[in-house]
Amino acid sequence: MIAKLLSATALACLATISSTASAQSGSGQKAPTANPAQPQSQPNPPSSKPEQQPTSKQPTADRSKLIEEAVTAVRETRNAVRAIDQNKPADAISALERATGKLEIVLARTPDLALAPIDDAVITYDVIGTVQDVERIRAAAKAAFDRGRMQEARRLMDGLASETVLSVTNMPLGTYPAALKEAAALLHQGKPQDAKRVLETALNTFVVTRTIMPLPLARAQSAIEEGRTLMEKSNRTDAESVRLGSLLARARDQLRLGQALGYATEKEMSDLVRAVEDMERRTSGKQQARGMVEPTRPMFDAANKASQPPKSN
Structure with missing residues (x-):
């Protein structure tokens, strides 16, 4: 699988040129095989896109800057966790202060923004085969499933995709800043391990949204x-x-x-x-x-x- 990671600016452009809704809260040459989908990097999504709504109506340059601030906040959060592991609570508190400052900028500029994109990837899968090839594999997968051979059926079906998938990782702005403040308070109270648990939980609550473009x-x-x-x-x-x-x-x-x-x-x-x-x-x-x-x-x-x-x- 080859994934092409896009810059924050590219993500903003993708969101701008898409037309409607993935709400806020990825040709017939014959080569019949059991796994015909071939992933490939995709520098730009195909011209016909499913609908996706930008999470912000900010101009592209402003939006890119906001994304950069959110990415920096995540980096500083990880710096805080590393400082806790190194028994440097003062450094951890400083990192959290910098992270909180970055998020305050994001929230001040876009108070209605629920999710801040911090990373994205575009992956394309393409079937090399005919309609008859696909139908033959579907029939084989169904027969395997009917025999109780679910893993065999899964392997057969795994390659049956012809799509570009845009995956966007988002920071939940409703909870993430509060977690940073809670962790900082715990550090001030001399509870570094409790603070670390709060930060690790926050880092594991990112929301991934996927848009499929067949x-x-x-x-x-x-x-x-x-x-x-x-x-x-x-x-x-x-x-x-x-x-x-x-x-x-x-x-x-x-x-x-x-x-x-x-x-x-x-x-x-x-x-x-x-x-x-x-x-x-x-x-x-x-x-x-x-x-x-x-x-x-x-x-x-x-x-x-x-x-x-x-x-x-």
Whole structure:
């Protein structure tokens, strides 16, 4: 697995260009194997993204500065734990004072911010195989599960993903600053081990949010959008008609792959496949078709939203 860690600025840009909600509180060449998903680094998320809402409406530069302050607060918290281990309570208190000061800056600038991003990673997995390959592996996994061979089924299913996953680690601003103050008070009372336990608990309460961007949906929508001009063009040339047919076939194949991989709901994926097949029918023989792309946009939005991991309570 190859993960590309992004800078705080990159995270801010990702949050800004995404369109709706992961609330505040990651192509058919044939090579059928039991584990077809190949992870790869992704410098930028794909062009069609599920909805994600920024945790702050601050301009990018200001937001990046706030993230930097939160990251520094975490570093100082770890410095405090290390100082306690070295029996240097005064150094630990100084580190906590610096951490608290950083968080006071964050809270003063964005008092409504519930989660402060402190780290992120983007990982892409891609299936190298056809729809038939995926269906064959699904059938083998189901057969293994039915025989009670759950681990065999898990290994078979493990590679069935074609997606970019954005994972963001967040500091809970509702509880973290209070934990720092509690630890500092315990240090002043001569209770370094109690202070250490409070700090370690705080460092283990970070919230990780994941946004999934299914690649088959992104590729299908990109092909449809690219073909829009050709669909609406009268008197297409033979070459243009061939190009349009190729784009729509790609969109249809990607949607069927996404359907086989279990993205969105069966109905949402079937509706998208039918929409593309309708485009193919209405544009055959150089026919001109207008207004066919716009209705698919909310359909893609809904499919992307339905592909997100369930939110924990």
